[in-house]
Amino acid sequence: MKEEWPGECGLVLNEPLIFERGARGRKGYSLPSLDVERVSPKKVWPEKWIRKDLDGFPEMSEVEVVRHFTHLSQWNYGVDSGFYPLGSCTMKYNPKVNEEVARLPGFVAAHPYRPEEISQGALGLMSDLERFLAEISGLDRVTLQPSAGAQGELTGMLMIRAYLADRGNPRGKVLVPDTAHGTNPASSALCGYQVVQVKSNERGVLSPQAVEEKMDEEVAALMVTNPNTLGLFEENICQLVEIVHQKGGLVYCDGANLNALLGLAKIGEMGVDVLHFNLHKTFSTPHGGGGPGAGPVGVKAHLADYLPVPAIVRDGERLRLDYDRPKSIGQVRSFYGNFAVLVRAYAYILSLGAEGLKRASLVALLNANYIRAGLKDRYYLPYDVPCMHECVFSDRLQNKYGVTALDIAKRLMDYGFHPPTIYFPLVVHGALMIEPTESEAKETLDQFIEAMVQIAREAETEPGLVREAPHKTKVSRLDEVLANRKPKLRWKP
Amino acid sequence: MRYIPNAQDDWEAMLRAIGFEQLEDLATVLPESLRLKKPLDLPLPLSEMELVEHLRLLSEQGTGGKRMVSFLGAGAYDHFIPAVVDHVLRRPEFYTAYTPYQPEISQGTLQAIFEFQTLICQLTGMEVANASMYDGASAVAEAVLMAQRIKGRKRCLLSRAVHPEYRRVTSTYTHPLDMRLSEIPFTGEGITDLEVLKRVLNEDTSAVVIQQPNFFGCLEDLEEVTRIAHARNALIIVAVAEPLSLALLQPPGHLGADIVVGEGQSFGNALNFGGPYVGFFASRENFLRSMPGRLVGETVDQKGRRGFVLAISTREQHIRREKATSNICTNQALCALAVLVYLSTMGKQGLRELAEINLSKCEYAKMRLAEITRLRFSAPTFNEFVITVEGDLQGILRKLLHEGLIAGLALGRFYPEMKKEVLVCVTEKHSREEVDRLAEVLGKICGRQGERGMAR
Numbered sequence: 001m002k003e004e005w006p007g008e009c010g011l012v013l014n015e016p017l018i019f020e021r022g023a024r025g026r027k028g029y030s031l032p033s034l035d036v037e038r039v040s041p042k043k044v045w046p047e048k049w050i051r052k053d054l055d056g057f058p059e060m061s062e063v064e065v066v067r068h069f070t071h072l073s074q075w076n077y078g079v080d081s082g083f084y085p086l087g088s089c090t091m092k093y094n095p096k097v098n099e100e101v102a103r104l105p106g107f108v109a110a111h112p113y114r115p116e117e118i119s120q121g122a123l124g125l126m127s128d129l130e131r132f133l134a135e136i137s138g139l140d141r142v143t144l145q146p147s148a149g150a151q152g153e154l155t156g157m158l159m160i161r162a163y164l165a166d167r168g169n170p171r172g173k174v175l176v177p178d179t180a181h182g183t184n185p186a187s188s189a190l191c192g193y194q195v196v197q198v199k200s201n202e203r204g205v206l207s208p209q210a211v212e213e214k215m216d217e218e219v220a221a222l223m224v225t226n227p228n229t230l231g232l233f234e235e236n237i238c239q240l241v242e243i244v245h246q247k248g249g250l251v252y253c254d255g256a257n258l259n260a261l262l263g264l265a266k267i268g269e270m271g272v273d274v275l276h277f278n279l280h281k282t283f284s285t286p287h288g289g290g291g292p293g294a295g296p297v298g299v300k301a302h303l304a305d306y307l308p309v310p311a312i313v314r315d316g317e318r319l320r321l322d323y324d325r326p327k328s329i330g331q332v333r334s335f336y337g338n339f340a341v342l343v344r345a346y347a348y349i350l351s352l353g354a355e356g357l358k359r360a361s362l363v364a365l366l367n368a369n370y371i372r373a374g375l376k377d378r379y380y381l382p383y384d385v386p387c388m389h390e391c392v393f394s395d396r397l398q399n400k401y402g403v404t405a406l407d408i409a410k411r412l413m414d415y416g417f418h419p420p421t422i423y424f425p426l427v428v429h430g431a432l433m434i435e436p437t438e439s440e441a442k443e444t445l446d447q448f449i450e451a452m453v454q455i456a457r458e459a460e461t462e463p464g465l466v467r468e469a470p471h472k473t474k475v476s477r478l479d480e481v482l483a484n485r486k487p488k489l490r491w492k493p
Numbered sequence: 494m495r496y497i498p499n500a501q502d503d504w505e506a507m508l509r510a511i512g513f514e515q516l517e518d519l520a521t522v523l524p525e526s527l528r529l530k531k532p533l534d535l536p537l538p539l540s541e542m543e544l545v546e547h548l549r550l551l552s553e554q555g556t557g558g559k560r561m562v563s564f565l566g567a568g569a570y571d572h573f574i575p576a577v578v579d580h581v582l583r584r585p586e587f588y589t590a591y592t593p594y595q596p597e598i599s600q601g602t603l604q605a606i607f608e609f610q611t612l613i614c615q616l617t618g619m620e621v622a623n624a625s626m627y628d629g630a631s632a633v634a635e636a637v638l639m640a641q642r643i644k645g646r647k648r649c650l651l652s653r654a655v656h657p658e659y660r661r662v663t664s665t666y667t668h669p670l671d672m673r674l675s676e677i678p679f680t681g682e683g684i685t686d687l688e689v690l691k692r693v694l695n696e697d698t699s700a701v702v703i704q705q706p707n708f709f710g711c712l713e714d715l716e717e718v719t720r721i722a723h724a725r726n727a728l729i730i731v732a733v734a735e736p737l738s739l740a741l742l743q744p745p746g747h748l749g750a751d752i753v754v755g756e757g758q759s760f761g762n763a764l765n766f767g768g769p770y771v772g773f774f775a776s777r778e779n780f781l782r783s784m785p786g787r788l789v790g791e792t793v794d795q796k797g798r799r800g801f802v803l804a805i806s807t808r809e810q811h812i813r814r815e816k817a818t819s820n821i822c823t824n825q826a827l828c829a830l831a832v833l834v835y836l837s838t839m840g841k842q843g844l845r846e847l848a849e850i851n852l853s854k855c856e857y858a859k860m861r862l863a864e865i866t867r868l869r870f871s872a873p874t875f876n877e878f879v880i881t882v883e884g885d886l887q888g889i890l891r892k893l894l895h896e897g898l899i900a901g902l903a904l905g906r907f908y909p910e911m912k913k914e915v916l917v918c919v920t921e922k923h924s925r926e927e928v929d930r931l932a933e934v935l936g937k938i939c940g941r942q943g944e945r946g947m948a949r
Contacts, residue, residue: 015604017604017607017608017611018608018833018837019608019611022840026840027840027842027843028575028577028837028838028839028840028843029575029838029839029840029843029847031843031846031847031850031921032573032850032921034850034853034854035924035925036853036854036856036857036925036928037853037856037857038849038853039849039852039853039856039857040849041741041849041852044852044856044873044874045712045741045873046873048716048743049712049742049743050741050742050743051739051740051741051742051743051744053841053845054615054616054740054841054844054845055615056611056612056615057612057615057836057840057841057844058836058837058840058841059840059841059842060837060838060840062575062577062838065577065581065834065837065838066577066580066581068837069581069584069587069605069834070581070584072600072601072602072604072605073581073584073586073587073601074586074601075586075598075599075600075601075604076586076587076590076598076599076600076601076602077586077590077595077598077599078585078586078587078588078589078590079585079589079590080585080586080589081585081586081589084591086591086594089591091591092496093496094588094589095496097541097544097545099583099588100545101544101545101548101549103579104548104549104552105552105558106549106551106552106553106554106556106558107552107765107766108763108764108765109560109571109763109764110764110765110766111563111565111569111571111764111766111899112569112764112766112767112768113565113567113569113902114561114563114565114899115890115894115899117555117894118555118556118561118894119555119766120554120555121550121551121552121553121554121555122551122552122766124551124554125548125551132535135533135534135535136533136535147627147628147631147768147769147823147825148627148821148822148823148824149822149823150810150820150821150822150823151627151631151820151821153820154666154820158665158668158669161669170669181811181822182809182810182811182812182813182814182817182822183810183811183820183822185810185814185815186810186813186814186815186817186819186820187820188815189815189816189817189820190666190669190670190819190820191669192669192670192671195814195815233522233523233524235524237527238526238527261523262533263529263532263533264520264523264528264529265523265527265528265529266529269527270527280823284496286588286589286827287588287589287590287591287592287823288587288588288590288825288826288827288828288830289587289588289590289591289592289593289599289601289602289605289826289827289830290591290592290593290602290606290624290787290823290824290826290827291592291625291769291823291824291825291826291827291828292627292768292769292771292823292824292825292826292827292828293823308665329665329668330661330662330664330665330668331630331658331661331662331665332631332662332665332666333627333628333630333631333662333768334568334628334629334630334631334656334658334659334662334756334767334768334770335569335628335658335766335767335768336766336767336768337767337768338768338769339765339766339767339768339769340763340765340766340768340769341768341769343548347544347548349535350536350538350539350544350547351496351538351539351541351544352494352496352538353535353536353537353538353539354532354533354534354535355532355538356494356497356538357533357535358532358533359494359497360496360497362516362517362519362520363497363499363504363516365519365520365522366499366504366507366508366511366516366519367499367507369511369513369519370507370510370511372511373510373511373512374510386511386519386522387522388522409595410595410597413595413597413598418595418598419595421594424811438496438497438499439496439497439498440498440499441498441499441503442498442499442503442506442507445507470597470598473597473598474597474600475596475597475600475794475798475800476597476794476795476796476798477597477794477795478596478597478792478793478794478800478801478802479792479793479794479795480792480802480804482792482793483790483791483792483802483804484790484804484805484807487781487788487790487804487805488790488791488792489607489610489621489622489781489788489789489790489791489804489805490607490610490611490614490620490621490622491607491608491611493615
């Protein structure tokens with residue numbers, strides 16, 4: 001391997017489990033001195049309710065704690081480490097100032113039940129963010145409550161169910177395309193719906209005929225992701241909406257891929273009734289190694305009564321939390337949402353403005369198409385048309401050398417890149433789903449393309465090298481079969 | 494455009510490579526009729542300096558940046574967070590990573606989750622714990638759904654002394670699934686009425702949900718509740734909103750609990766106006782395959798070295814789709830990391846000492862406030878308790894607020910029969926002077942003064 005690749009080896013430090021560190025009597029804490037009489041639990045509780053000790057808890061000094069977690073962090077790869085083209089996840093840069101404003105003392109210390117009169121700033125921020133998201137999506141009302149995309153889906157589907165129930169029949173089925181994220185069918189099932197899969201056509205999108213065939217008066221909704229997980233715009237969206245609406249159903253849009261559309265088109269203008277946003281994708285809030293995210297939901301006016309409580313409403317000059325909404329689906333979580341995540345998204349929108357958001361989407365499209373063009377001679381491209389924010393290849397050309405998408409993904413790590421999403425969407429066998437986002441410079445994309453081309457070459461000439469990859473990481477491929485057959489999910493004292 | 498590296502020169506070269514002329518032309522992949530003709534109606538962009546100032550003003554609006562002395566708890570607890578927690582959270586390798594789908598370059602997150610799972614097990618006395626849920630409320634709802642999957646029964650009983658928002662969320666989650674939720678009242682002592690529980694528990698009940706300490710801060714007799722539930726072959730779900738209590742209380746798992754869920758915010762996560770917080774979810778090993786959410790397991794790499802991966806994921810939505818045990822995907826990983834760093838720092842001794850400080854301060858506050866108001870309940874408590882305040886409660890709370898004091902949560906919003914009651918929480922962050930001040934100001938407003946207040 002040449003030396004200019006991002007991937008190089010450095011000193012990797014070993015680190016045991018935290019339970020294997022420290023020693024009896026060590027302390028990492030300091031507590032304020034007690035300024036009232038000490039009350040032992042024995043004095044006020046029945047003795048048999050009292051625990052003897054915290055068996056298995058660490059005993060460490062502060063420096064040991066810091067070293068432990070610093071070492072752990074060094075085994076991780078994040079957006080700040082390098083290129084992270086994980087398809088469908090929109091791993092864009094997480095601006096640093098957003099981390100600062102989310103930690104402003106006035107926000108951090110705000111108790112959710114404190115009086116509304118001293119929470120006007122926080123409520124105002126939320127109310128403005130609702131308005132921004134409504135404007136960006138072309139929908140009428142927004143709730144910020146859902147904690148993540150999947151909870152947004154649940155919220156949206158519950159609203160659809162309540163709306164239809166009010167009109168006499170909640171119906172029993174939901175149409176979900178074969179390109180959908182797994183959360184779509186799972187959220188529908190959680191609402192008691194039977195999931196009916198709709199096949200996408202040879203162009204990778206839903207055809208009006210396919211939806212028409214499955215659409216009847218028992219179908220509550222069509223759940224569609226637009227652009228879809230192949231990175232293609234559902235070009236028949238308006239017709240699909242019409243077909244569903246004609247039979248009295250509603251259309252739900254999964255907004256996971258909204259980064260393709262900012263300032264370019266509005267989901268609401270396509271006739272969609274409900275949309276969820278992933279603030280941790282489109283609006284730059286960090287993923288945190290799996291969360292927290294935020295999954296606000298936007299709806300058209302006819303669904304506004306069903307939004308979760310509390311709603312933020314304006315009474316003259318004052319904002320307040322309104323719980324008295326008889327048609328509401330209720331609450332999907334405690335309090336009002338992942339507020340500190342909302343602050344970051346709000347800061348992002350204010351930093352970019354209308355022009356910046358549109359630029360972000362256009363450059364995301366540019367970067368994805370640049371990669372598509374750069375790799376299409378070396379990797380199989382099942383849908384050879386200009387894409388939106390991501391492009392999906394497959395491992396078909398490498399299969400004949402015994403190299404799979406998994407192998408390619410692992411080999412990319414040696415070159416210093418995070419792999420793309422693999423084996424998804426399910427409609428593409430051996431899929432490699434690449435989403436570069438707008439955050440990458442041209443030379444990074446060039447380097448990535450070159451690495452992918454080189455791996456394609458290696459697959460032909462040295463397939464073993466690819467199949468055995470990664471070679472430079474702290475651990476090599478891990479035995480997942482063992483982890484599932486003999487689950488060891490915790491350390492034991 | 495400081496977050497977008499590619500500038501005009503870059504575009505031009507790239508556009509040529511893909512056969513487009515202008516950046517704007519890329520929008521032509523969208524049907525003409527759907528393309529926006531005018532810019533989004535959003536505020537003009539702010540510079541970093543303007544943004545910080547704007548948000549600082551918002552954050553201080555209403556308080557003028559002045560710290561209020563607040564005795565609010567009720568599911569969100571104001572504990573001191575050691576500096577080390579945020580320093581670890583700010584490691585970009587942690588906070589800018591995605592879900593650890595590629596284990597070879599995600600060992601940091603994976604080992605941390607494994608350690609988190611372990612500490613939740615140790616704390617609750619359970620055998621397995623997952624990588625986190627959204628919050629305490631949705632964790633309770635998911636536990637109720639899991640119990641129904643295990644038992645195949647449609648009815649679930651929840652104590653009315655479970656956090657009202659946890660009950661509301663459970664109701665939202667179970668509503669479309671044709672499940673029946675019934676509530677068990679509480680006694681004059683402030684704990685779940687076990688006589689009623691015995692009467693209404695039947696063969697159709699999948700689970701009983703109880704909170705420990707309960708919403709009123711009172712301690713339930715978990716052993717007895719468990720005995721009653723198990724006698725009817727129902728599962729017992731224990732919800733914990735203030736997990737610091739577990740440093741002193743017998744772990745629910747040792748008392749027979751089947752599922753222990755709760756809110757981990759108390760451990761290293763700030764109040765943040767209600768989120769993000771972090772739900773935890775623990776159960777028995779034999780229920781493992783019915784559990785919602787991610788699990789991290791230990792395994793070995795090709796050279797036999799220890800490593801960690803996402804495990805038992807055939808329960809999850811990305812594989813099982815509509816047959817998954819839950820729809821959860823993104824969870825609260827970074828908040829779970831905060832819990833882990835916090836618990837590691839406090840350690841075996843520190844957490845117990847901290848819990849004793851909370852208990853002691855709370856007992857002191859109870860004593861002081863009992864001199865001027867009435868304690869509503871008699872059951873033992875941890876760091877919260879309910880007082881009954883005579884007079885115009887809203888007016889009194891407003892007057893206190895003008896003195897910079899938030900006395901606690903007026904319970905009338907959740908319990909119509911408790912219009913005079915206030916839930917008061919005291920943690921290590923409250924000094925004796927602050928408690929005295931609350932007692933004195935409240936005493937003055939109510940026209941009564943405690944003995945100590947008079948003595949001064």
